[in-house]
Amino acid sequence: MSYNLDLTDLDRQGGRSVTAQLVERFRAAIDSGALAPGEKLPTTRALAEQASINHLTAVRVYRRLAEQGYVTAAVGRGTFVRSVPPADGERDPVDWQSAVLPELRPSYSNEIFLASYMLPSEPGIVSLATGSPDPAIYPSAALGRIAAEVLAEGGGEPLSYLDPDGLPELREEIAERGRALGFSQTADEILVTSGARQAIDLVCRSVVAPGDVVVCESPTFIGILSSLQFSGARVIGVPVDDEGLDVDALERILARHEVKLVAVQSGCQNPTGRDLSPARAQRLLELARERSFFVLDDGVYATVRFDGRHRPRLRHELPDHVIYVDSLSKTIGGGLRIGWVAASGPVRQRLTWIKLHSDTHTSSLTQHVAHRWLASGEHERLLDATNPGYAHRCDALLASVERHLGDEVRVRRPVGGHHLWLTFRQPIDERALLSEAIRCGVTFLPGNAMLAEPSGTAAMRISFARLAVEELDEGVRRLAKAVRAVRHRASRPGLAALS
Amino acid sequence: MSYNLDLTDLDRQGGRSVTAQLVERFRAAIDSGALAPGEKLPTTRALAEQASINHLTAVRVYRRLAEQGYVTAAVGRGTFVRSVPPADGERDPVDWQSAVLPELRPSYSNEIFLASYMLPSEPGIVSLATGSPDPAIYPSAALGRIAAEVLAEGGGEPLSYLDPDGLPELREEIAERGRALGFSQTADEILVTSGARQAIDLVCRSVVAPGDVVVCESPTFIGILSSLQFSGARVIGVPVDDEGLDVDALERILARHEVKLVAVQSGCQNPTGRDLSPARAQRLLELARERSFFVLDDGVYATVRFDGRHRPRLRHELPDHVIYVDSLSKTIGGGLRIGWVAASGPVRQRLTWIKLHSDTHTSSLTQHVAHRWLASGEHERLLDATNPGYAHRCDALLASVERHLGDEVRVRRPVGGHHLWLTFRQPIDERALLSEAIRCGVTFLPGNAMLAEPSGTAAMRISFARLAVEELDEGVRRLAKAVRAVRHRASRPGLAALS
Numbered sequence: 001m002s003y004n005l006d007l008t009d010l011d012r013q014g015g016r017s018v019t020a021q022l023v024e025r026f027r028a029a030i031d032s033g034a035l036a037p038g039e040k041l042p043t044t045r046a047l048a049e050q051a052s053i054n055h056l057t058a059v060r061v062y063r064r065l066a067e068q069g070y071v072t073a074a075v076g077r078g079t080f081v082r083s084v085p086p087a088d089g090e091r092d093p094v095d096w097q098s099a100v101l102p103e104l105r106p107s108y109s110n111e112i113f114l115a116s117y118m119l120p121s122e123p124g125i126v127s128l129a130t131g132s133p134d135p136a137i138y139p140s141a142a143l144g145r146i147a148a149e150v151l152a153e154g155g156g157e158p159l160s161y162l163d164p165d166g167l168p169e170l171r172e173e174i175a176e177r178g179r180a181l182g183f184s185q186t187a188d189e190i191l192v193t194s195g196a197r198q199a200i201d202l203v204c205r206s207v208v209a210p211g212d213v214v215v216c217e218s219p220t221f222i223g224i225l226s227s228l229q230f231s232g233a234r235v236i237g238v239p240v241d242d243e244g245l246d247v248d249a250l251e252r253i254l255a256r257h258e259v260k261l262v263a264v265q266s267g268c269q270n271p272t273g274r275d276l277s278p279a280r281a282q283r284l285l286e287l288a289r290e291r292s293f294f295v296l297d298d299g300v301y302a303t304v305r306f307d308g309r310h311r312p313r314l315r316h317e318l319p320d321h322v323i324y325v326d327s328l329s330k331t332i333g334g335g336l337r338i339g340w341v342a343a344s345g346p347v348r349q350r351l352t353w354i355k356l357h358s359d360t361h362t363s364s365l366t367q368h369v370a371h372r373w374l375a376s377g378e379h380e381r382l383l384d385a386t387n388p389g390y391a392h393r394c395d396a397l398l399a400s401v402e403r404h405l406g407d408e409v410r411v412r413r414p415v416g417g418h419h420l421w422l423t424f425r426q427p428i429d430e431r432a433l434l435s436e437a438i439r440c441g442v443t444f445l446p447g448n449a450m451l452a453e454p455s456g457t458a459a460m461r462i463s464f465a466r467l468a469v470e471e472l473d474e475g476v477r478r479l480a481k482a483v484r485a486v487r488h489r490a491s492r493p494g495l496a497a498l499s
Numbered sequence: 500m501s502y503n504l505d506l507t508d509l510d511r512q513g514g515r516s517v518t519a520q521l522v523e524r525f526r527a528a529i530d531s532g533a534l535a536p537g538e539k540l541p542t543t544r545a546l547a548e549q550a551s552i553n554h555l556t557a558v559r560v561y562r563r564l565a566e567q568g569y570v571t572a573a574v575g576r577g578t579f580v581r582s583v584p585p586a587d588g589e590r591d592p593v594d595w596q597s598a599v600l601p602e603l604r605p606s607y608s609n610e611i612f613l614a615s616y617m618l619p620s621e622p623g624i625v626s627l628a629t630g631s632p633d634p635a636i637y638p639s640a641a642l643g644r645i646a647a648e649v650l651a652e653g654g655g656e657p658l659s660y661l662d663p664d665g666l667p668e669l670r671e672e673i674a675e676r677g678r679a680l681g682f683s684q685t686a687d688e689i690l691v692t693s694g695a696r697q698a699i700d701l702v703c704r705s706v707v708a709p710g711d712v713v714v715c716e717s718p719t720f721i722g723i724l725s726s727l728q729f730s731g732a733r734v735i736g737v738p739v740d741d742e743g744l745d746v747d748a749l750e751r752i753l754a755r756h757e758v759k760l761v762a763v764q765s766g767c768q769n770p771t772g773r774d775l776s777p778a779r780a781q782r783l784l785e786l787a788r789e790r791s792f793f794v795l796d797d798g799v800y801a802t803v804r805f806d807g808r809h810r811p812r813l814r815h816e817l818p819d820h821v822i823y824v825d826s827l828s829k830t831i832g833g834g835l836r837i838g839w840v841a842a843s844g845p846v847r848q849r850l851t852w853i854k855l856h857s858d859t860h861t862s863s864l865t866q867h868v869a870h871r872w873l874a875s876g877e878h879e880r881l882l883d884a885t886n887p888g889y890a891h892r893c894d895a896l897l898a899s900v901e902r903h904l905g906d907e908v909r910v911r912r913p914v915g916g917h918h919l920w921l922t923f924r925q926p927i928d929e930r931a932l933l934s935e936a937i938r939c940g941v942t943f944l945p946g947n948a949m950l951a952e953p954s955g956t957a958a959m960r961i962s963f964a965r966l967a968v969e970e971l972d973e974g975v976r977r978l979a980k981a982v983r984a985v986r987h988r989a990s991r992p993g994l995a996a997l998s
Contacts, residue, residue, distance in 0.1 A: 066754050069790045073754050082757055084791045096791040097819065097844040100759060102708035104849060114663075114855055135655020143658070144650030147864070151643030156634020159642070159832025164613075194693060198858035209601035226856050255565045256572050258581055260599060291568045292583045292595040320596065333658025335863030345596040350603060356613055357725050358857065359697035363865050364834030365646070 005029055007051040018053055022061045023068075030070050030081055037083035041071060107229055112449035113222040126475035128462035129443040131270070131418045137386055138333045142378060143369055150368040158368040164356040166192025166340075167364065170371035174340050177374075182316025183299065183324040184342040191351050194362045196300045196339040197223050199325035202358065203261075203296055203341060204231045206350040207323075212260040215253060217245050219421065219450035219459070221270045221298065224263050233260070237452025242412055244269060244276030247283045254291050261294040266314050267302030271421040271450055271461040273394075273414020281314060288321040294347070299326040300339075303383060305416035306391035320345045328370060330418070330465075331383060338362065338370045390418065393464040393472065400473040401462075404480035418465035423447070424458040433458075433486050440485070442478040504528055506550040517552055521560045522567075529569050529580055536582035540570065606728055611948035612721040625974035627961035628942040630769070630917045636885055637832045641877060642868055649867040657867040663855040665691025665839075666863065669870035673839050676873075681815030682798065682823040683841040690850050693861045695799045695838040696722050698824035699762075701857065702795055702840060703730045705849040706760055706822075714752060715762040716744050718920065718949035718958070720769045720797065723762050732759070736951025741911055743768060743775030746782045753790050760793040765813050766801030770920040770949055770960040772893075772913020780813060787820040793846070798825040799838075802882060804915035805890035819844045827869060829917070829964075830882060837861065837869045889917065892963040892971065899972040900961075903979035917964035922946070923957040932957075932985050939984070941977035 010021050029035040042050065044058040051058070062079050065071040069086030073079045084099050106114075116129055150158050165171065171187040178184025193199040200223055208214055210232030216224055218237025228235045236253055239246045245264055253259065262284070266276040276284070288295050297314045303326075315322035327339030341351055355361070373379060394413070397420055401411055409422040430446040437443060447459025462479075464472055509520050528534040541549065543557040550557070561578050564570040568585030572578045583599050605613075615628055649657050664670065670686040677683025692698040699722055707713055709731030715723055717736025727734045735756070737748045744763055752758065761783070765775040775783070787794050796813045802825075814821035826838030840850055854860070872878060893912070896919055900910055908921040929945040936943060946958025961978070963971055 067789070072757055074756075084757055086789065086791070097846055100791055100793075101706065101845060101849065102711075104852070106852065110852070110856075114852065132660055135659045138655040138658040140650045140654050140658055143864075144647045147646035147650065148643045151639045151646065155639050156637040156832065158834060159637040159639055160634045160834045161631055162834060194858040194862070201857055207600065212601075223856070223859075230856055255562075258571055258583055290566070290585065292585070292599055294599075333655065333863075334859070335657060335659045335661060337858065337860070337862040346600060347596055350600065353603070353605065353609070353613065357609075357722070357729055358700055359693040359836065360722075360833070361836070363693070363836040363862050364832075365642075365868075366862050366864060369864075 005034070007047075010051060010053075018051075019057055019060050019064065022047075022051060022053075022057075023064045026061070026065055027068070027070055035081050037081050039081045041079045041081070043078065107225075108454065109222050109225045109449045109451075110229070112446060113226055116222075116445060124441055125438070126442045126467065126471055126478060128467075128472075128475045128479070129445050130466050131461075131463040132334050133330065133386075133418070133465045134467070135333070137382075137389075139373070139378065139382060142376075143332070143336075143373060146369050146372045146376075147365070150365065150372060154368060158365045160364060162361045162364050162367070164191075164352050164361045166190070166362060167367040167371055170367050170374070171340075173371055173374040178342055181299075181310055182312030183297075183326065184315070185319070189319075189342045189344050189348065191341050191343075191348075191355060192362050192367060193325075193327075193339045193341055193355065194337040194359065195329055195334065196298060196325045196327035198337075198358070198362075199327070199339050199341040200224055200263075200296070200298065201227045201230075202351050202354050203294075203323050203325065203343075204228055204233075205354045205358075206347055207261055207294055208233045209260075213253075213257040214261045214263070215250060215259055216263040216452055217265065217269065218452040219271055219447060219461075220263065220452075221265065222445075222450055224296075224298065225450070225452065228261075228263065235452050240269060240272055240274070242274055243280055244274055245280060245284065247280045247287070250284070251287065254287060254293075259291065259293045261296055262288070263296040263298070264314075265298045265301065267299060267311060268305055268414065268416030270298075270301055270417060271419045271445075271447075272412070273301075273417040273419055273421070274412065275311070275415055276314075278311075285314065285318045285321070288318060293321070295322045297322055297324050299324060300330055301417040302326075304330050304387060304390060304418065306387060306394070307415070308384060308387055315342060323347065331379070331386070332373065336366050336370065338366055387416075390416075390465060393467075393469060394420070396469040397462070397464040397472045397476070400476040403473075404476045405483065408480070408483055419461050419463045421447070422460050422462065427456060428458045428483065428486060429490070430458050430460070432489075433460075433482060436486050437479060437482040440478040440482045442475045442482065444479065504533070506546075509550060517550075518556055518559050518563065521546075521550060521552075521556075522563045525560070525564055526567070526569055534580050536580050538580045540578045540580070542577065606724075607953065608721050608724045608948045608950075609728070611945060612725055615721075615944060623940055624937070625941045625966065625970055625977060627966075627971075627974045627978070628944050629965050630960075630962040631833050632829065632885075632917070632964045633966070634832070636881075636888075638872070638877065638881060641875075642831070642872060645868050645871045645875075646864070649864070649871060653867060657864045659863060661860045661863050661866070663690075663851050663860045665689070665861060666866040666870055669866050669873070670839075672870055672873040677841055680798075680809055681811030682825065683814070684818070688818075688841045688843050688847065690840050690842075690847075690854060691861050691866060692824075692826075692838045692840055692854065693836040693858065694828055694833065695797060695824045695826035697836075697857070697861075698826070698838050698840040699723055699795070699797065700726045700729075701850050701853050702760075702793075702822050702824065702842075703727055703732075704853045704857075705846055706793055707732045708759075711759040712756040713760045713762070714749060714758055715951055716764065716768065717951040718770055718946060718960075719762065719951075720764065721944075721948055723795075723797065724949070724951065727760075727762065734951050739768060739771055739773070741773055742779055743773055744779060744783065746779045746786070749783070750786065753786060753792075758790065758792045760795055761787070762795040762797070763813075764797045764800065766798060766810060767804055767913065767915030769797075769800055769916060770918045770944075770946075771911070772800075772916040772918055772920065773911065774810070774914055775813075777810075784813065784817045784820070787817060792820070794821045796821055796823050798823060799829055800916035801825075803829050803886060803889060803917065805886060805893070806914070807883060807886050814841060822846065830878070830885070831872065835865050835869065837865055886915075889915075889964060892966075892968060893919070895968040896961065896963040896971045896975070899975040902972075903975045904982065907979070907982055918960050918962045920946070921959050921961065926955060927957045927982065927985060928989070929957050929959070931988075932959075932981060935984050936978060936981040939977040939981045941974045941981065943978065 175187040208231040674686040703726040707730040
C-alpha cells in the first residue's frame with residue numbers, strides 16, 4: 001500500500017468531529033490522486049491505531065466515505081478507493097457518464113457510415129453517396145392496398161407477437177426463392193430479420209468472439225466492417241479485383257491464422273459491382289471445408305444484376321459452412337426493413353436466440369405485407385422491369401466519369417448493383433475532397449471508409465440507382481471541379497493550411 | 500515443447516515418400532492428442548536434423564499439414580497445432596461448427612423466454628403464460644386505414660431509409676407524451692426502437708461491459724435478465740416487495756460493488772404489478788447521483804394502470820442518470836415493434852451508434868403508421884377505454900386464485916399491468932408443474948425464470964390480459980388440478996421417478 005497520510009495532528013479540541021476531519025483528509029487524498037483508484041485503505045483496526053481513535057470511529061469514517069461514493073467495501077477483502085468519481089454538483093452533470101461508460105472508439109468506417117445518413121440531401125445537392133434506389137420505383141400503391149387488406153382480413157393478428165424466426169408463410173415464400181437461387185432448401189433454414197444489416201449483425205454476434213480472426217473483402221460494405229469490428233475480432237482485409245476476392249491472398253492468411261469467418265458478397269459486390277469468379281468461388285468453398293470456417297455471403301445486390309441471369313449462390317454447394325443474408329431493401333424499399341438469413345447446423349439455433357434477445361422478432365405487419373407481395377408474383381416482374389434501367393444509368397455514369405474524370409480515376413464496369421468504384425491514379429486527400437465536394441454541391445462515399453485498413457490509394461464510391469442521367473452527369477462535373485480545386489490547393493501548400 | 504515423436508525409423512527405400520510418411524506421423528500424433536492444440540512444432544531446421552532430411556523437405560511437410568488444416572504458421576513465431584479439428588468427410592458435417600462457435604450457455608431464464616414463444620397455444624389450451632392483450636382490442640381497422648393513407652400520400656417515402664434515431668414527427672409525438680409523463684423534455688432525447696425489448700438490449704450493449712456489476716429487480720421481466728446476462732455482466736438480483744425494489748438491500752450491494760446499472764420497472768412492475776413507493780424512488784435517485792450509476796426504468800406496463808392516473812416517471816427527477824424505455828406493445832400491439840428509449844448525455848449518442856449497427860433503423864412504414872395514430876389523439880381514448888377492463892379481469896383472476904388455489908399460494912393485488920405473481924406456500928417443482936399443467940390444458944410462466952438467481956421458493960406468473968373471465972377461471976381450475984397431481988406424486992416417491 002502506497003498510502004501515506006499523516007493522521008497524527010488531528011484537532012481533538014475544536015468544534016469539528018474527528019470523524020469529519022478524517023473523512024475530509026481521505027477525500028482530499030483521493031481527489032488529489034495521492035490515493036489512487038483501486039488502492040486498498042488500511043484496515044479499520046490499523047486506522048484506529050494510526051489516528052489514535054477508537055475502532056467504532058474508524059468504522060464510521062469508512063462508512064461515510066462509502067456513502068459519499070469515495071470508497072467501496074468488498075467482504076473479506078477490505079476497503080478500496082472507487083474508480084468512479086463521486087457526484088459533484090459543481091461539475092458538468094454528464095462528466096460521470098464518461099467515467100463509467102465502457103470504451104468505444106468508432107473507426108473511420110463507423111464515422112463515415114453514420115455520417116452517410118447525415119450527409120446533406122437538400123435539393124441543391126447531387127447525392128452520389130446515396131446507394132438506395134429512386135423511391136419512385138417502389139410499389140407503394142400495391143403495398144398500401146396490401147397493408148389495408150392485411151389489417152382488414154387479419155384483424156389483430158398482424159399486430160400480435162410472432163415467434164423470433166418470423167412469419168411461417170413469409171419464410172416459405174423466401175425458401176421458394178432459395179430453392180431457385182440455391183441459398184436454401186427449406187423454410188426451416190430461414191430466419192426473418194430487420195434488413196440484411198441486422199442479419200449481418202446477428203451472424204457476427206452468433207459466430208464471432210472477441211479476439212477471433214475474421215476476414216472480409218477490402219473494399220466492402222461498411223456495415224460488414226462495422227459489425228465485425230464491434231464484435232471485438234481482429235479484422236483482416238483481403239483485396240478484391242475484377243474476379244472478386246483474391247483467394248491466394250486468403251490462403252496466405254489461412255496458413256497463419258485460425259480464421260473464424262470470411263465475409264464476402266459473391267455476386268455484384270458492393271462497392272466494385274463484380275462477381276467472385278467460379279474458379280475462385282470453388283477454391284473458397286474448398287478452403288472453408290478444409291479449414292472449418294464460416295463464409296458469410298451477403299447477396300443484397302446479387303438480385304440487381306443487369307443481365308437478369310442468376311448464378312446459384314455459394315450456399316448451394318456447402319450449406320453448413322455458408323451463411324447467406326439478403327433483403328428486399330434494394331428492390332421494394334430499405335425502409336420496410338425486411339431481410340433474412342439462411343443457415344443450418346448449430347449456428348441456426350443461435351441466430352434464433354440472438355434475434356429473440358435483440359428485438360423479439362421483426363414487425364409482424366411488415367412481414368405480412370412482404371409475404372403477400374412475394375406471393376402475388378409481382379416481385380419478379382418488378383425486378384425484370386427495373387434491372388435494365390440500372391444498366392442504362394450505370395453506363396451513363398461510366399460515360400460521365402470517362403468524360404469529366406478520365407485522367408484522374410480508374411473504373412471497371414460492374415455486372416450489377418448500384419455503385420461504381422473509382423480509384424485515383426494519383427494520391428488525393430479524401431476528407432479534403434469530401435468537404436470541397438459538398439461546397440461544390442455533390443456528395444460521395446470516401447473509399448478508405450470501405451477498407452479494412454486505410455491504404456495510401458484514394459478511392460470513392462459513387463452510386464447511380466437514385467438519380468436521372470442528367471443529374472448523374474452534373475454530379476460528376478461537380479466532382480471533377482472539386483478534384484481540381486483540391487489539387488490546386490495541394491500544389492500551393494501555404495493556402496492548403498488555410499482551408 | 501512436450502513433442503516427442505520418433506522420426507528416426509523412416510522407410511527411405513519403399514514406395515512412399517519421406518514427406519508423406521512424416522505428414523502421416525504428425526497427423527496421427529495430433530489426432531491422438533500426443534501433440535496438443537496450440538503446441539509448437541520444432542523449427543524446420545530442427546525437424547530436418549532430427550529426421551535426417553533436407554530443409555526443403557521439412558518446409559514441405561509443414562506446408563502440407565497447414566493445407567490439411569492440422570497446423571497454422573505465425574510469422575516469426577513458428578508452427579502450431581490448430582485447435583479446430585480438420586475437416587473429415589466421415590464425421591457429422593456440423594461437428595466442426597460446435598468446435599468453432601463461441602461458448603453460449605443459455606440460462607434457465609433464456610430457455611424459458613424462448614420456450615414461452617413455443618408453448619402450446621392450440622384452442623384447447625388455456626394460456627395463462629401469454630402476457631399480451633387480446634388482439635381484438637387492437638385498433639386494426641384504424642391502423643389499416645392509416646397504413647393505406649401513409650403509402651398513398653407518402654409514395655416511396657415510407658419505404659425509404661431513415662436516420663437511425665427514427666422519424667422526426669414520431670419522436671415529437673413521443674416527446675410530447677414525455678413532457679406530460681416526465682420521461683423526456685425534447686424529441687432529441689428520443690430514439691425509436693423495435694419495441695422496448697430492443698431498447699433494453701441497446702442500453703445493455705451501450706452501457707455494460709463484460710465483468711461489470713449490474714443490479715435488477717428479482718423477480719423481473721425475463722428480457723431484462725437475458726440482456727444483462729448476454730452482456731457478460733455479473734447480475735445481482737434485489738428482492739421486490741409491495742413497495743417495489745428493496746432499496747436497503749440495494750444499499751448493501753452498493754457498499755460492496757461499483758454498480759454500473761440498476762434496472763427497474765418503477766410503475767406496475769412485471770410480474771408483481773406493484774409500484775416503487777415514492778420514498779424508495781427518492782432514495783434510489785439519491786443513490787444513483789451519489790454513486791454514479793445508470794437507472795434503467797422500463798415503463799411498458801406503467802401506462803396500463805387500473806386507475807388511469809399517472810405518476811411522473813423517475814427520469815423526470817434525474818434525466819442524465821435515468822434511461823427510460825417504453826413501447827406501444829401493450830396498447831396497440833407488440834407485433835408492430837414500436838418502442839423507444841429516452842436518454843441524455845454521452846450515452847444518448849452511443850445508443851444511436853449501436854442502433855445503426857444493429858438494424859440501421861426501425862421500419863419506416865410502422866413509424867409512419869405509429870406517428871399518425873398518436874397524432875390522431877385516439878391513443879389516449881383507447882387507454883381510457885381498455886384499462887378499466889384489465890382491472891375487471893384482474894379482480895376476476897384474483898377471485899379464481901382465491902377459490903381454487905387459496906391454500907397453495909400468496910398473491911397481492913397489482914395496481915396495473917397484465918399479470919399476477921403467485922408464490923407457493925410450500926415448495927413445489929416448477930418444471931414438473933409446468934409439464935403437468937400442459938397435460939391438464941393450461942400454461943403459465945415458472946417464477947424462477949424471472950429471478951436473477953433461482954431460489955428455494957416456487958412461484959409463477961399468470962396473466963389476465965388476453966382471456967375472458969370464464970377462461971381465466973377454467974385456467975386456474977386446471978392449474979389447481981395440476982398442483983394436486985404434482986403434490987400427490989411427490990408424496991409417492993416411487994411414482995415420481997417414473998413421471
